[in-house]
Amino acid sequence: MKQLMAALALLVVFSEHVSAHKFEKNGIVVGHPWARATAPGAAVGVGYLTITNNGKEADTLTGGTFEGADHIEIHEMKMDGDKMMMRQLKDGLEIKPGETVKFNPGANHLMFVGLKAPIAQGPKIKGALTFAKAGTIDVAFQVESLGAMSSSDADHSSMKMDDSEMKHDHAQ
Template identity: 55%
Template sequence: MMRTTKLGIAGAALFLAIGVATPALATDYKAGDLTVVQPWARATPSGAKVGGAYLAITNNGKTADRLTGASIPEADHVEIHEMKMDGGVMKMRPLPNGIEIKPGQTVKLNPQGNHLMLMGLKAPLKQNEVVKGKLTFEKAGAVDVEFKINSIAAMSADSAPVDGTMKMDAMKMQKMDKTHTGH
């Protein structure tokens, strides 16, 4: 019985240590009533001229705001994009008016939906690096953020894909790069 208790206490201590450390890993940024959570981007293959960046934005205020733009020094420009199914075909298009964040709403930019399209990359984004950037909101103004660069096939800020997925995603990124040339 004593041994079980010690293991239980040790396990609980480990759980608490992990729980305490987890918030420190998540980077949040404030812009007025908005909270930006875990900005991240995917690593890109050598020679790629486009990449994707993702994050979540929560509006804690009483009025709507709008993400109107973004920038990073590593790209010529950044576009806010929508990706959705249209007649059985996945289509991507820029959202020139940005994305509205209603009061009490959390908007998630992710690889399967709305995202930031990093256009005209000057060099590959490398896994485990951090890229400084700026987000611009209609009402809250500009906020400096840092994008953590995850693996080429990451599906979230914390994911770690397997090699086969990474190779397949690298081919998709190269194909997408050719599609966006001159965009």
């Protein structure tokens, strides 16, 4: 019985890793795109992901699309003294060769501007990211709850087995 339970636990781990989503093109890897659900009447939404440049040259994220929004803006958040400041990166965001850039709550993020309807938790929403050299990469954003701080999809990458028990390592 213990062997069956261990086999089932491994099956769950591997099937969850298969569900994790990433998108690649010309050396650019986009991992775990996700968005937060929005309240009714919201004009903007927010998206997060990671971008890794496995190429030999720097590339710049210049924009993109999100189904149900007029356009995407790339934003950064930084501390200015004791104030958190947000600004649009109108010239895009450069990703150097070998670099991974994370878009997280309270940091770099995508702003979905001009929403035509609220973003609903559940189904993935189609979008695309545009890079100066890699071109357009089609992606699908997992939609999490209104106050989510991470994607349930990306959380599976931190799972590990310890003494035949599955545990989440949330110290990321």
